[in-house]
Amino acid sequence: MSWPDLDPFERPSDELGALIADEVLYDFDGPCIFTSTAPNGGKLLVYLVEELEELEDDRRLRHLVATTTHGIVESLKTGTTTMRDALTAGWLWVCDSTMAGEVRRVYAPPLDALPPDALPGNGTMLWPHLEPALRVRLVGDEVREGSIPALVLAQVGEIAKSLKSVFEYSARGLLQDTSGRPPEWLRSLYDLRAQRVAYGSLEISFQQTEPDQELDVPDPAQSKPTRAIVDEGWDLLTRGLDWATSPHDAALIAENDTERKAILDALKRLSPNATGPVCVIEVSGTRVGGGRSPRRLDRKSSRRVRKTLASLGARVTLNALSGRIRDLDLDKREFVLREIPGQPRTETLCVVDDEQHLEIAKEAHYQELPVSVAVKRSSGLRWEVVDIEFGDVSVLDS
């Protein structure tokens, strides 16, 4: 898209000063993004839009120049503000200078007069290492700035857990019992931190914490390197996304059903629900395809995921119990449920993943309160807590 006629917006060429770089933020064949100081002492953010090549003997550089603050520049450096947001946060000028850096023309057009590609891509950070590992954009008619349904936030919580199944699968050789809560070292590998929240629809950027050299991995000399676990986990998720968003109705390629289920469990958390305010979730990020366009998981993708999950015929046992929490191991996040009515000698070992559930378990343990617990077991020995409430369980007669 070409530039509009900027002449009506022309300003004095000395309005912004000489645009001498104070701090270069991005350098490639010279400074491309830098800060400068305006004649009035204000801080400016300067961004190279393009080299104008209309005149062979008069090549010029076109920059966008925006008012900025120390805080915005710091946010750019830490990846909490995108380059686009930084440029559009204040006043904006278009500035043409010679290749030698001499400012020739300054314009102050309205933002909507600029060609769309004059600004950086949506969500793009200043430096590549700040790009989020995973970026999701939740789209729906009801998802609007200032009016985000709480259900949508619950869905974000699910998305943040989407890596759990594929990372557990990737670390399968290191886990003695795959049921219940994974060990802390593994959790830290797939721990996603919200880096940035943006509205319009709802966009969340997640940063992955770098694997720590000092992770308490069992037998680190013999085990699979943590980097390999991380890479395999993300590769499995990326493969799943390719399959779920493919226009072709092909089978999900996997080594075995366990791997297939791990991928599908991750996709289930990432996909929109069958009903509700979110109808599309766009997924992008450096660990799921990098520079390629976001993948769109829609309700058709969700149906494909659930249908394939159901076809695997994985058996899950559900149970509802009540009793008292007598042993609580906060390190392993396990408790033993005893004094189960009608089963005086039975003990049930339960593992807690959810933080809210753990808080209730702690309270019940310390105050000696009875609890009702819904648990499930897909494999292994331990029961995984699905829900927990204070009080005795009430079982409906069928």
Added chain:
Amino acid sequence: MEEASKLVNCPPVDAEPASGEVFRCGKNNPVSGADMQTHEETRRAPDADPCLRRALSVFRSRTDAEHQILLFRRWRKKFIFKARLSPQHGSTKLTSGRQPSHTSWWTADGLSPERRAALFTMVETIES
């Protein structure tokens, strides 16, 4: 050019013989000689470090190149080019600063912008 040729320690003594893959983004496919000119050749930024003005910027990482296209959608759209350098093409030095794989490439004497361009082939198109 004559003035620049008198520079001492340029390329820097810790620059290494060029080798391995490098990436660069551009607007035109195939890449042209005009896209492969140093600042000294385009007379850009005359006050900058004179030795760096004789170098071309390249990335060692394709990821960094992909990010650049998204960051500079008009300046660097939309092709990523790759070249495999060898010592006869000059010398290089990692000059990363804030971009992890940013590398300065001092091209060999006699390697014209057109011949530099001929080293590169397009490996990816990014629609941003």
